[in-house]
Amino acid sequence: MPAISNKGMAMPESPIRKLVPFADAAKQKGKHIYHLNIGQPDIKTPVVALEAVKNNNLEVIAYSNSAGSASYREKLAAYYQKHEIPVTSEEIIITTGGSEALLFTLGSITDTDDEIIIPEPFYANYNGFATSNGVKVVPVQASIENNFALPPIADFEKLITPKTKAILICNPGNPTGYLYTKEEIEQLAALVKKHDIFLVADEVYREFAYDNAKHFSVMAQQGIEENAIMIDSVSKRYSMCGARIGCVVSKNKTFIQTALKFAQARLSPPTFAQIASEAALDTPESYFTEVIEEYVIRRNTLIEGLQQIKGVKVATPKGAFYCIVELPVKDAEDFARWLLEDFDYQNETVMVAPAAGFYSTPNTGTNQVRIAYVLNKKDLGKAIEILAKALEVYPHKA
Structure with missing residues (x-):
């Protein structure tokens, strides 16, 4: 065999x-x-998204741009700007779900045997994404005793080696539900800046913040424009898990150009799902x-x-x-x-x-x-x- x-x-x-x-x-x-x-x-799922697919009169379901349709990226950039995340359409690559965004990210910033530091517990598929890229996950353990708040920055720093390429967080967290504070993001930003590594934030649950708390994005943190990478998705925001549309966002032009090569290799994200996702942006507050x-x-x-x-x-x-x-x-x-x-x-x-x-x-x-x-x-x-x-x-x- x-x-x-x-x-x-x-x-x-x-x-x-x-x-x-x-x-x-x-x-x-x-x-x-x-x-x-x-x-x-x-x-x-918002009716506007479903109707955009039902009432579409496409005669050919063609490839889109490898980075995603221009109209969707422009509309998505406007959505982010409305939420105090200052990005442009050129800084966004549409992916087949947040999973592909993470795979493109790891493929772009790591080589075999490189290391990613992640507070644990973390989204289980991070283990799989790391394995598929030959990357080692280095965990920093959070505690149920304080609702899985960010571990002390000293715990992160002592794990940084020449092989460390990034710190990866999920905010708000899956599986913990923890919402990182602005101060915690600032601490992580200072650390990645100091060691010249990436801060990757999986922010697919950004809308789901409770008790008058506010989500703070790594893309809104000043001073780490070259270090910050954001992962996002329509899956949870609009209850569109089966659409499989996500994105990777960064102001680091070299990273975006590199990730685009991975996007080109898989050709393009699904056309109808992008149509639905673009329409979903018209969902009322x-x-x-x-x-x-x-x-x-x-x-x-x-x-x-x-x-x-x-x-x-x-x-x-x-x-x-x-x-x-x-x-x-x-x-x-x-x-x-x-x-x-x-x-x-x-x-x-x-x-x-x-x-x-x-x-x-x-x-x-x-x-x-x-x-x-x-x-x-x-x-x-x-x-x-x-x-x-x-x-x-x-x-x-x-």
Whole structure:
């Protein structure tokens, strides 16, 4: 049999999706599953985006520019400028989702065996993107005790070596829901400036900031124009995960020119999805006001419910729609699988994402799960009740 590459063998499974076969089997048995494992919003996609596709009269679905259609990039730049992010269309490359934006970024700024410093826990696919590029993730551990705030800058600095090419953050965070403050961004900016490395910020949840907090973008931070790279996406903002449209943004011309070569190699982002994404920019501000109000209700329902379960510890998110939950179990992955295979309450169960896959440090987060509060208040309440019942009878408690 021909050999599979070492890189392929080293690719990690997604903690978000790896248990899908067990969920499918549970559904075949007639169980109803409350999906808390994946960040798929149930909020409706803006009508204006759907109508732009339905009513389009294209006769040929042609390639777009490799950097994305000019009209979309110009309109997107105007959107950013409205949100105090001073960028131009030439500083934006449209990508096939935020995932491709991250792949282009790593491909442009790293070589094999280079290092990226990331506060952990972090979005699980960062591990996969790093592996596919032959890059080493160097973690800085954040703590549930302070809601996963930015670790001390000294902890970052002591890890910087000649191989370090960037610090990567997700703001607001997936899986933690932590929203970095302006002061924390300023600290990171000073550090990357000092060591002449990149600061890459995955900002796909920028609209989802709660409790009157305000998101502060790395692209708005003065003095790091050559260091800052922003990753963005329409997936969560407009509930358009399946559109697979994202972008990479930077004022560093050499970086943009390099990333464009990767964009040219894959030809172009999808045409119809760009049409929908461009139209989505006309979504009224009231849409976001209502969405944020809904997510605050869901967050409060989830956090208050989890805090009532004995032995459970939960960080309170300030953004996005995720939280990390520490459970009184020995192995959260075993617990998550057991929920699907062996447990139900009134023929219903829940699906969660084991959190160990959101860390790169071995044997870390093994008693934690990530929960996405993308269900309505009623369903979240039922899911919490089921989780509490499950923890009462689970045989492998801590």
